[in-house]
Amino acid sequence: MKPLQRAAFHALLAAAFGTFIAEDNAAAATNAKGFGVSVNVTTAATVILSGTRFTWNAIRPSTTSYVKADNSPMTITGLIRTSRAGGAGNIVVMSPGNITGTNKVNDQLGISNFALTCSGSLNTGTQPSYAAAYTKLKPNASVPCASWGAGSTSKLNFNFALYLQTQNNPTDVYKSNGFSIIATAT
C-alpha cells in the first residue's frame, strides 16, 4: 500500500469510527421516562356583587306595590362548582334585624318589607334554579336566591334586584350595612 493509499485508508477508518462513536453517544443520550398528571378539581363558591348599597332616595310612607331600589338590580358574578357525588350550591341573602330610623329610635322599618328577585340567563354553564320573584327577606335569617344541583359548574352573571314596600312607615332615614349575600358549594 502506497503512503497516499495508507493515509486515505486511515482517514476512512477514523471517519467510520467517529460515526460509530457519534451513533453510540446519540443512543446513550436518548432516554424516556413516562409520567402522568393528577388533577383534583374541587368545589368552588365565589360571589361578587356589583355594588355595596341599595338606595331608595325618596319613597313614600305607604306604597301599594313593591318599589325597586333606585340602583337596582345589581349584578352577581362569580363561580359555583359542585361535587358530582351529592353536591349542591346555594346563594342566599342574610338580613339583619329590623332597621331603626336615624332620626327617631322608635321608627322601625321591617326587614319583611324588603323582597328580592334573582333572575337572568347570562350565566355560563349550568343554569341555576332561582327563588320565586319577590321573595320576602326575613329578619336575622337567610332566604334563597339561586341554587344548583350536583355536578354543576356555573360562571355567574345574573341580576339581584331588591324591592321595598312601605306600609304606613314613619318618615325617616333608615340605614343598615348588615346584609350579606352568601354562596356555598359542596
Next chain:
Amino acid sequence: MKPLQRAAVLAATAAAALAFFAHTHAAASTRAFGVYVNVTTSATAAP
C-alpha cells in the same frame, strides 16, 4: 396501649380525617351590602 384504646384512637383519627376532608371540600364566599332608605313625603331627597 391496650387494643380498646388503640381502636378508640384510630376511630378518633378517622373521624378527624373525615371532618377535615369534608371541610376542605366545602366552599363558601360572602359579600356584605347595605341599604339606604329615605321614607319621605317630599318628591325628591338626597342620600
